Amino acid sequence: MARRSRSSPSTQPVLIPPGLRKLPPAAPVDAAPADAAPTNTTPVAPARPNTPPDRGVRAGRSARAYGLSHTSPIRRDMSHHEYILGTRGSALALTQSRIAAETVTSLYTEHQAHHGAADAEVVDFTLRTVKTEGDVLTGPLATLGGTGVFAAALRQRLLDGENASEENRVDMAVHSLKDLPSAPCPGLVIAATLKREDPRDALVARDGLTLDTLPEGSRVGTGSPRRAAQLRALRPDLEIVDIRGNVGTRIGRVKGLEEHAGKQVVLRQNTETSERADHGVGTERSGDCDAVVLAVSGLKRLGKEELITEYLDPTRMLPAPGQGALALEVRESEFENPDPAVLADPEVARPVRALGRALLAANHHETRLAVSAERALLRRLEAGCAAPIGAYAHVVEGDLVLSVVVASPDGTDMLRHTSATAELDVPGAERLGVRVAEDLLQMGAAALAGLDLK
């Protein structure tokens, strides 16, 4: 694991495959005094006025905040590597991209300090917004069907990136793992999975209400068949309202929380057509629900955790596979051996430049194991993020434990299954996911959930 002697920047070009642009030499060092160092945003794109301070970032500081760029005299053996991070434009996507950028920068700095690297590298990211199809499509989330609408355009830019012009180049993309199709994308690889944020779903209800105290017949908004089915199983009397839109829009559906929808509420009142183009489904109105269900992770990252009126434990509501985890995706040409099974080992994966080295240092192994099991399950069931399937894996006392629920869309029927493995590597985690999927298929999961298995 330890990378004691890394090639110095001057020898790196040897490792860079043809087609990969050689990086410029170390960027000019910011002359600002160390005590004026910002806690975030530089050189990551400036924070937007409505974006909250970063929370949940372990050591969420740029290398500059560590004083690395300011040490005087400047170390001549330190190289600075700047990459372009492609992101969607939603508040959640921007926040997640910023968190990921800062986490990679700081964890790589820590990693090198820990291993006493003499030839320290600083890896920094600049955000570049890419408009994606999922942001303009309308219609209920469940019928958008094919997973990956949000990721497709971003991935295309990443794939094009090697040959793209300077203005269009993208070197990395940050995805919510739960929105990412479970099949691998040829040419790309998830080089790091960041430490998982709280994986649970949350109830955001009016007047502090919980699942137990919501009055009979309450209207609860969600666009997710998985959440709808589990809600119906817990509270058959609830009226489930199909909603979509970004996190703010969805919070704004709760009576009393209309202002969280932000400017979109105004848009909706003034122009019927823009409303439909932006927010899809039918006759949606803000404040028309008693509660909505959202991921704790997204609410936390957006600084809206205090709106949560109840945390829904996985024993009651299993989250979506991958929920709470961020996937950092790059071209597979960043590694000499990009096989996902060996990405945990830098000596075997052999990153070709600083980006790959930094990502391997930022990877969180337990999270990688958990989401490998959850996504292998999903893949074996040939189900996407719109399927009524909840799954959660985590390491308990040296075992990776995977719990799954497969529901009928109306929530009247459920299959539950839990199994574990002691093999704490990616292939072992994937085998667990496949085994649990096959057990569930034996139990009749395909007919129950309306899965379309070949």
Ligand SMILES: NCc1[nH]cc(CCC(=O)O)c1CC(=O)O
């Ligand atoms: N489908 C939208 C989406 N994709 C990822 C998250 C939450 C962030 C995460 O899973 O880490 C959300 C919002 C939500 O479901 O409430």
